[in-house]
Amino acid sequence: MTLQAKLDAFKADFEAGKPPYNVPCSVIETMHSATAELIASGAATKALKAGDKAPSFTLQDPDGQPVSSADLLAKGPLVLSFYRGVWCPYCNMELQALQAALPEFEKLGTSLVAISPQTAPNSRKSVRQNDLAFPILSDPHNDVAAAFGLRFAMPDYLIDLYKGLKNDLPAFNGDPSWTLPMPGRFVIAQDGTVLYAEVNPDYTRRPEPKDMLPALRRAATVAA
Numbered sequence: 001m002t003l004q005a006k007l008d009a010f011k012a013d014f015e016a017g018k019p020p021y022n023v024p025c026s027v028i029e030t031m032h033s034a035t036a037e038l039i040a041s042g043a044a045t046k047a048l049k050a051g052d053k054a055p056s057f058t059l060q061d062p063d064g065q066p067v068s069s070a071d072l073l074a075k076g077p078l079v080l081s082f083y084r085g086v087w088c089p090y091c092n093m094e095l096q097a098l099q100a101a102l103p104e105f106e107k108l109g110t111s112l113v114a115i116s117p118q119t120a121p122n123s124r125k126s127v128r129q130n131d132l133a134f135p136i137l138s139d140p141h142n143d144v145a146a147a148f149g150l151r152f153a154m155p156d157y158l159i160d161l162y163k164g165l166k167n168d169l170p171a172f173n174g175d176p177s178w179t180l181p182m183p184g185r186f187v188i189a190q191d192g193t194v195l196y197a198e199v200n201p202d203y204t205r206r207p208e209p210k211d212m213l214p215a216l217r218r219a220a221t222v223a224a
Contacts, residue, residue, distance in 0.1 A: 002208055003093065003094060003097040003206055003207075003208050003209070004205065004206065004208065006093050006097075007090055007093055007094075007204055007205070007206060008204075010089060010090070010093065011090075011204050014089075015028050027161060027165070030157060030158065030161050031158075031161070033157075034154070034155060034157070034158040035201065035202050035203070035204075037155065038152060038182070038201040039201045039202065041152075041201075043149075043152050043182065043201060044182060044199045044200065044201045046149045047148060047149035047150055047182070047184060047197065047199040048148050048149055048186065048194050048197055049194065049197050050194050050195055050196060050197050050215075051193065051194065052193075052194045052197075053192050053193060053194070054069070054080075054148070054186065054188045054192050054193070054194050055144070055147040055148065056068070056069050056070055056192070057069050057144045057147070059115065059137035059138060059139055059144060060120065060137065060138055061120075061123075061135045061136070061137055061138075062120045062121075062123040062124040062127060062135075062136060062138075063120075064120060067113065067135060067137055069188075072111045072113065073188065073190050073192065074190075075109070075111055076108075076109035076110055076111060076190065076219075076220070077108070077109065077110045077111070077187060077188065077189055077190060077195075077216055077219035077220065078110065078111050078112075078113070078187070078188040079098075079105060079110055079111070079112045079113070079185070079186070079187055079188075079212060079216070080113060080114075080115060080148075080184075080185070080186045080188065081094065081095075081098055081112070081113075081114045081115070081183075081184075081185050082114075082115050082116070082139075082145055082148065082150055082181045082182075082183060082184040082185075083095065083114055083115070083116050083181070083183055084116065084117075084180050084181065084183065084203065085116050085117065085118045085122060085126075085169075085172050085173070086116075086118060086122045086123075086125050086126040086129065086172075087167060087172060088203070090183075090203055090204055090206065091116075091183070091203075092126070092129065092130055093206075094183070094206045095114060095126065095130045095132060096130050096131075097206075097208070097209050098112060098114070098134070098209055099130065099131065099132050099133065099134070100209070101209035101210065102133060102134060104209075104210075104213065105216065108213075108216045108217060108219075108220040109220055110187075110216050110219070110220070111134075112134040113134060113135050113136070113137055114126075114132075114134065114135070114136045114137070115136070115137050115139050115144060115145065115181075116136060116137075116138065116139060116181075117138070117139050117140070117141070117142045117145070117172075117173040117175065117179070117180070117181065118138060118172050118173055119138060119172065119173060119174045120138055122172055123136040123137075123138055139181075140173075140174070140175060141175050141177060141179070142175075142177075142179045142180070142181055145181035145184075148184060148186070149199070150181040150182045150184045150199065151179050151180070151181055152179065152180060152181075152182060152201075153177070153178065153179050154169075154178045154179065154180060159178050182199055182200065182201050182203070183199070183200060183203055183206060184197070184198065184199040185197070185198045185199075185206075185207055185212065186198075187212050187215040187216055187219065189219045189222060190219070190222075195215040195216075195218060195219055196211075196212050196215035198211070
């Protein structure tokens, strides 16, 4: 089953209110409205695209160790996956799909890292829950996400909904700003050029890991 098929199946059960979700229709409608508003804003059109230069960054892994994009790119091409947090089931399914594809990436000399605004303890939880063999980096205030054109401020009505659902993002992220990244996936060549970019303001839609393979093969050929 493809990643998107798994996401669609989860979404259907969630929105149908099947146990254990039992989510009221009003909650679903509010989430749909927020997604539609973000799509209509055109925010995704401002994200980095293939051919752009990726910004350099240094972020901490769950153990507090600094990880720099320069060091990663010195080893080979880089796949970056920006996600919302361990509390997001769609993100967790994406991480699992990336983990399944990791051997293919490594054969092409590619590093894979995921980036989230969450704190280190929540990143460690992501690694444990999803049995990941690649690092998750903490992006305080979504600053690196903003450099890639992904950060957006949640509307007040969505913040109120999250508070009602006890989804305390300031606690998850150690940041009171109530911002999130649009889910984004990037392949970056060793010279810093973005070879592949997929950004979707609808967080229930994610690209398949295999979609990156043509760009990774090109990057591996250039690196060789």
